[in-house]
Amino acid sequence: MKNPLLWLELRIRIREKKLWVISFLYLLCLLGMSFVPLVSTIDHPYSSPTQPANVGIAIFSTSIFTLMALLLIISPLSSAAAISQEREQRTLPGLLNTPLSSAQIAFGKLLATWVFILWLIGLSCPFLFLGMIWCGISWWEVLSALGIIFAAGMVTSTIALGLSGYFKRTITSYLGTGTVFFLWFIVWPIIGALISPLQPHGNKAEQARFANFQFYTFWDHHPVAPLVLAFQKELFEGASLPFNTTTALLSALGVWLALGLIFFFVACRGIRRALTDK
Amino acid sequence: MSAFTPHKLFLREITIRYPNKAIAVSELTLEVPPGEVFGLVGPNGAGKSSLLKCAAGLLKPVHGSVWCGDAEVTYNPRLTAGYLTLMPDPLGVYNDITAAEYLEFFAMAFDLPQELSRTRRQLAIDRLGLAPWLDHEVETLSAGWQRRLALSRVLLANTPIVLLDEPAAGLDVSARSDLLKIVRGFAAEGRTVVVTSHILPELEELADRFGIIQKGKWVPVSKDQIFFNRNDLTDSFQKGAWSLECSSPDAVRLLLGEDKVQLLPGSNRLRLLAQNREEAAEQVARVMRAGHKIYHFEAETLTLAEVTREALEPKT
Numbered sequence: 106m107k108n109p110l111l112w113l114e115l116r117i118r119i120r121e122k123k124l125w126v127i128s129f130l131y132l133l134c135l136l137g138m139s140f141v142p143l144v145s146t147i148d149h150p151y152s153s154p155t156q157p158a159n160v161g162i163a164i165f166s167t168s169i170f171t172l173m174a175l176l177l178i179i180s181p182l183s184s185a186a187a188i189s190q191e192r193e194q195r196t197l198p199g200l201l202n203t204p205l206s207s208a209q210i211a212f213g214k215l216l217a218t219w220v221f222i223l224w225l226i227g228l229s230c231p232f233l234f235l236g237m238i239w240c241g242i243s244w245w246e247v248l249s250a251l252g253i254i255f256a257a258g259m260v261t262s263t264i265a266l267g268l269s270g271y272f273k274r275t276i277t278s279y280l281g282t283g284t285v286f287f288l289w290f291i292v293w294p295i296i297g298a299l300i301s302p303l304q305p306h307g308n309k310a311e312q313a314r315f316a317n318f319q320f321y322t323f324w325d326h327h328p329v330a331p332l333v334l335a336f337q338k339e340l341f342e343g344a345s346l347p348f349n350t351t352t353a354l355l356s357a358l359g360v361w362l363a364l365g366l367i368f369f370f371v372a373c374r375g376i377r378r379a380l381t382d383k
Numbered sequence: 384m385s386a387f388t389p390h391k392l393f394l395r396e397i398t399i400r401y402p403n404k405a406i407a408v409s410e411l412t413l414e415v416p417p418g419e420v421f422g423l424v425g426p427n428g429a430g431k432s433s434l435l436k437c438a439a440g441l442l443k444p445v446h447g448s449v450w451c452g453d454a455e456v457t458y459n460p461r462l463t464a465g466y467l468t469l470m471p472d473p474l475g476v477y478n479d480i481t482a483a484e485y486l487e488f489f490a491m492a493f494d495l496p497q498e499l500s501r502t503r504r505q506l507a508i509d510r511l512g513l514a515p516w517l518d519h520e521v522e523t524l525s526a527g528w529q530r531r532l533a534l535s536r537v538l539l540a541n542t543p544i545v546l547l548d549e550p551a552a553g554l555d556v557s558a559r560s561d562l563l564k565i566v567r568g569f570a571a572e573g574r575t576v577v578v579t580s581h582i583l584p585e586l587e588e589l590a591d592r593f594g595i596i597q598k599g600k601w602v603p604v605s606k607d608q609i610f611f612n613r614n615d616l617t618d619s620f621q622k623g624a625w626s627l628e629c630s631s632p633d634a635v636r637l638l639l640g641e642d643k644v645q646l647l648p649g650s651n652r653l654r655l656l657a658q659n660r661e662e663a664a665e666q667v668a669r670v671m672r673a674g675h676k677i678y679h680f681e682a683e684t685l686t687l688a689e690v691t692r693e694a695l696e697p698k699t
Contacts, residue, residue, distance in 0.1 A: 109491035117479045195475030199536070201460045202439050202469045203492040380441045381402050 109205070110213025115220060124221075131175055132228055138171040139164050139232050161235065165242045168232040169250045169332060173257060176222060177290065177328055180258040181265035181282050184218040188269040188372060189278040192379040207376040211369060215266055222258040226251055249335055257328040260361040261286070267368025270375020290327065297323025316347070325353055326360040389417030389573040390452035390466055390543040392438065397447035399433050399599070407433040408599040410446070413577075415592075417543065420566065420576040422590030424583065424691050430599035431579040432472060435546045438577070439469040451544055464493075468537045472549035472579075476529050478522040482513055485521055485532055486539065493540050500539075507535035511565065527558030534565060537574075544575045551582045563589050587616065587687035595694050602694045611690070620685040625655040625663045627670075628679035635670050654683070 118124050142163030188211070191197050200210060233247050265282045272278040297319055304319075305311040324330055334350050334357075346353075392415045399408040408430040415421045423431050436442040438449050440456055440463035448457045451466035477485065486507060490500040508514050511531045516524055521532065530550060537545050547566065551559045559582070566589060570576050580586040586593075592612045595602040601609045604620070611620070627644075629635050632651050636644045643666065645654040657663035660682070667680055685693070 109488055112491060113477070113480065113484075113488050116484060117477075120479065191475075194478065195471070195473050196477060197475070198436065198439075198441055198469065198471040199475055199533070200492070201441055202467075202471075202536075203464050203489065203540070204461050204494055205492050206461060380436060 108209060108213040108216060110210055111216045111220070114214060114217030118217065118221065127179065128225065128228060131179070131225055134175060135168060135171055135229055135232050138167050139235070142167045161238065161242055164235045165233060165247070165250075166336065168229065168235075169254065169336070170329070172226070172229045172233075173254050173329055173332055176225060176254060176258045177261060177286070179225065180218065180222050180262040181286055182279070183221055183265075184214065184262040185265040185269055185279050185282040186275040187214040187218070187266050188375050188379070189272055189275045190269075191376075192273060193275055197376060197379045201376070201380065207373040208369075210376055211266060211270070211372040215263060215369070215372075218262040218266070219255075219259055222255060222262065226255060226258075246336070250332065253331045253335060256358065256361060257331070260365045261328060263365040263372075264368045267371035267375070270372035270378075294323055294327055320348060320353070321356060325357050326364075331357045387541050387543045387574075388452070390454075390575060391416045391450075392467070392544050392575050392577065393450035394434070394438055395448045395450065397434065397437055397444045397449070399430070399437050399442055399444050401433075406599055408437070408444075411596070411599065411601060412447075413594065415575050415577055417575050418570055418573050419592060420570045420578060420590045422586045422593040422687075423577060423579040423596060424586065424593055424687065425579075425596035425602075426695065429596045431596055432548050433599075434596070435469060435548050435577065435579065436471070438546055439463055439467055441469070464540065464542075466542055467544040467546060468540050468542045469546045470530070470533050470536070470548060470550060472552060474529060474533050476521045476533070479520065481518055481520055482524065482528075482532055483517040486513075486517075486535055489536050489539050495539070503539050503541065504535075507538040510538060510568075511535055525558070526553045527555070527561065530554065530558075530562060531565070534562075537569065543573070545569050545577070547576065547578045549579055549581065551580055551585055559585055583688040583691060584686070587613070593687060593690075595691055597695055604690055604694050616687060616690065617684045620690055622683045622685060623656060623658065624683040625657065625667075626679065626681050626683055627653040627655045627667070627677070629653065629670060630676040630678070634673075635675055638670065638673055638675075639666055652679075 143160060145163075191200070201207065230251075233242075233250065237244055237247060264285070268282045268285060269275075269278045272281050300319065300323075304315050331354050334346065334348075334353050337346055337350070392413070394411065394413045396410045396412055397408055398406070398410050401407050411430075411434065413421070413434075423434070425431050433442060437444050437458075440449065440458055440460035443458040448455055449463070450456065451463065454462070454466065456463040456466060477488075480488065486504045487500075490504055495503060508517065511534060513528075513532065513535065516528055516532075521529060524532065534550075545566075550562055550566065554562065563585060566576060566578065570591075578586060578590060580589075590613070592610055594610050595604065603609050604611050604615075608615075626647070627635070628651070632646060632653050635653060636646065639655070643656055645656070646652075647654050655663060655666055657666060663682075667677060671677060
């Protein structure tokens with residue numbers, strides 16, 4: 106293993122009870138959420154010969170959104186104190202007095218969080234494969250969903266790492282991360298919805314322009330948006346959103362990549378800045 | 384263990400500013416040759432830690448440069464790490480790993496090949512006596528053992544220069560004495576050592592040469608002298624007083640005059656005051672000519688603490 110920070114973080118995390126408690130609660134949550142569509146679809150009075158596929162789709166849809174929701178909470182939390190904790194423990198001067206660069210330190214910490222996210226995604230695989238077993242979902246769709254969820258986990262944990270480099274204390278780091286993600290996930294999309302009455306009347310071209318502005322500014326980069334775009338047919342029973350899916354997906358991933366790079370840079374700066382703390 | 388090439392540490396006209404723009408260190412120059420232990424003395428906030436961090440490449444000086452041997456390493460921590468190990472104060476330790484994992488982690492951080500890593504870890508364990516504590520979590524170790532563990536980085540990286548910021552802080556007498564031996568051992572191997580400490584008697588014993596720093600500047604100890612060594616403490620920096628043990632102290636006091644001789648409380652020794660050693664020797668000769676026996680005669684010297692206090696006292 107080339108990055109010593111990854112080695113260290115994994116050692117520490119594996120030993121922590123927190124990992125196993127979180128994994129257990131996470132599985133319990135997924136199990137509970139998967140049972141809801143299973144029970145409701147099987148007990149449906151108008152069950153048809155296509156029922157197994159419907160069950161598969163229902164379980165898959167519920168599972169991926171539950172998985173995404175859980176990871177959007179867990180992944181930022183797991184890196185929200187990564188640098189501020191080092192700062193509080195005063196371990197950064199010793200760490201930087203090695204051939205390791207601040208980027209290697211930040212990346213090692215990030216990799217450890219990504220391994221944790223992969224572990225959680227791995228735990229959820231049996232639930233997602235149920236969709237395949239019931240023939241409603243292809244393996245390609247499962248992989249796409251997992252890819253999008255992992256990408257969302259990567260970007261949210263990178264943003265949280267950047268914030269942990271920005272804030273000096275662990276507690277403010279957690280609070281700051283919570284605030285930023287609350288604004289991004291909840292407040293910003295609601296603002297997007299609230300500006301709907303401003304949509305121009307009459308001119309269709311202007312209406313389309315406004316809808317594009319509203320979508321790309323407020324919703325497209327939301328971590329759940331790419332998942333909705335990718336599985337809109339399954340979610341909306343064949344209907345699709347009035348946006349070019351590929352463009353919207355690429356735009357969302359582009360914004361995530363930019364955010365990830367910016368916050369990774371902030372994390373590196375935070376590591377160096379910690380040395381001037383008195 | 385593979386030998387290292389001894390390197391001097393040269394800090395040239397270093398100026399450091401705090402983020403609030405206040406000056407931490409101002410145009411400070413220091414050269415420490417290999418094998419020497421340099422003691423950096425000064426009050427809190429004098430700029431000692433900032434200077435060491437700057438030397439380790441962790442703080443950017445607004446002016447000046449840092450040299451390890453012939454290599455300029457100013458504000459380049461990765462390059463500096465090849466020459467110099469810093470033990471900062473406070474000493475940050477990872478709480479959730481064992482001492483063995485600490486060694487392994489830093490061996491990886493120094494990018495040591497497997498075989499070399501094993502050799503150097505074993506050397507650190509043997510030299511620092513870490514064997515009984517390898518399976519203990521670092522946070523459960525005493526402050527003394529945590530510092531020893533931190534010193535293992537010097538042996539892992541095998542750097543020719545070692546900077547120790549308050550290495551004895553919070554240690555008991557025995558741990559301080561052990562640490563002293565280890566640090567002296569580093570210097571005996573030819574490593575360049577810079578130590579800051581508030582525990583001046585220990586520093587006096589440990590360091591070969593000293594410098595006093597205040598408000599980021601060297602404080603001269605005399606008109607033309609900034610740095611001083613242990614010989615200066617015993618030979619040059621005299622108080623103008625000599626301790627005298629003789630057969631009849633009261634008679635000697637009468638002979639030399641009470642303004643020249645004081646009786647040291649709780650003993651039968653006298654304190655002889657004189658302008659210089661010639662005058663002191665003349666007084667002793669007078670005592671001997673008067674038929675009194677002299678058992679002991681020695682110049683009273685200043686301690687590092689006294690020199691420091693005197694240098695830092697505002698001059699009127």
